[in-house]
Amino acid sequence: MSDPAPGLNSEQLGAYFALMEVSSLLQYAVDEHLRADGDLSYVQFQILARLVDAPEGRLRMTDLADGVVYSRSGLTYQAGLLDKRGLITRSPSPDDERSVMVTVTDAGRDLIAHVLPGHVDRVRQLLFEPMTGKDLTALSTVLGRVRDHMRATPPRSAKPRAGRNRTD
Amino acid sequence: MSDPAPGLNSEQLGAYFALMEVSSLLQYAVDEHLRADGDLSYVQFQILARLVDAPEGRLRMTDLADGVVYSRSGLTYQAGLLDKRGLITRSPSPDDERSVMVTVTDAGRDLIAHVLPGHVDRVRQLLFEPMTGKDLTALSTVLGRVRDHMRATPPRSAKPRAGRNRTD
């Protein structure tokens, strides 16, 4: 580095770059497998997986979008695709007529069950194979703390509008 | 998790999810700042930063694409945008007439210098603030090893290295 960042030392810079490259390569590899094995994009897999994991196999659109880092309109688009393929169903919420409940179908569950082993295998092979048990614990601890910190820090909703953010 | 993956324990699963969420949120935050402060996307920033860091402020398109995790055609598109804004120039290589040398202009260097402090600040605030010195070292070590492992492990469609061929 001819003139490194004035605020990050080389170890931090290296960690930052490594993080971005690792996540990028991992996502790329995983995406490739999901498309080959189940004709799913990573986003679609995340949506289905989150639904399978939900209490009744269903969630509101908003809660779904909050879980994934994704825009509302993008979720509408992907939900449309998944609906068309019969992997989910959409119905108005009984409580709130404006809410839409998204539910995994059996076909959706089957598909996730079908791709999950290979997915997990890829992740283990690429991410966890070169790790020791201590590595894993350390990584898990640090990333968990960072994630909590990021969630608590104004991620994007810094709207200079009337009204307080309801982060609490 | 109602039916955890048969190959990953809950600690691994948590680390995997945390990694993807952290990188996702970080990229999102950084991208947002770059657009607001310099009208640059994250990809454009990476391209310029890599050029500024290069020996003569210039690289071939291919070497640039290798550095960023990015498709060739995507790079052509972004290079077109950066060229139009006067942040880079493109000229045929003296050695290889089919190669294109990409060079940062002074305006490009100025822009990077302008956005870099804020960029670094964001990264430090979001990623490194909740870390101790030991955390950083651990993270750096683990991610460095994982990155090397990933680079050495061709996921499926091996990267077009010398000796391999045939995508058509």
Added chain:
DNA sequence: CCTACTTGCTTTGAATTCGAAGTGCATCTC
């Protein structure tokens, strides 16, 4: 030289993404 193959880059077309604007339900205030 000439032909065949390889390499570096660009063009093209389809898919995906986001933010802004639009629609309709719900809640609050009077």
Added chain:
DNA sequence: GAGATGCACTTCGAATTCAAAGCAAGTAGG
């Protein structure tokens, strides 16, 4: 209960992305 305000979601338009196909410059073999 009428109007104002806010929320959940969708539609729309523009930008960005990739893989496949195309083009031009280099290389090898005869």
